[in-house]
Amino acid sequence: MFLVGALATLATVLPLFLGTHPLPWEFYWMSMLMGAxxxxxxxxxxxxxxxxxxxxxxxxxxxPSAPPAG
Structure with missing residues (x-):
């Protein structure tokens, strides 16, 4: 579950650095799996x-069944 969330987080951040269009909202929800x-x-x-x-x-x-020492 963590790995799927980490990959989704990476996929949502990459378009910011590459200058492409953002991914659909489902990827943002999937990135919450990392925290879960x-x-x-x-x-x-x-x-x-x-x-x-x-x-x-x-x-x-x-x-409790052992005899007392002494």
């Missing part, structure tokens, strides 16, 4: 961090 893809990727990273943190805490926490 970035948000999806960022939320995946956050979910991964939370899952790893929970797994790490589960490994280091004492088991």
């Amino acid at each position: 893809g970035f948000l999806i990727a960022g939320s995946g990273v956050v979910r991964s961090v939370v899952a790893q943190r929970r797994q790490s805490e589960a490994v280091t926490a004492p088991s």
Whole structure:
């Protein structure tokens, strides 16, 4: 999704530098996919961090069924 948005953004900016006619409005809407893809990727990273943190805490926490030390 990010890649499609990045390509659409590049396609909408190129006519400004080449002096050609701007592309149709659909390309401007497609360029918004870059931000949406970035948000999806960022939320995946956050979910991964939370899952790893929970797994790490589960490994280091004492088991409730273990007999008390001492």
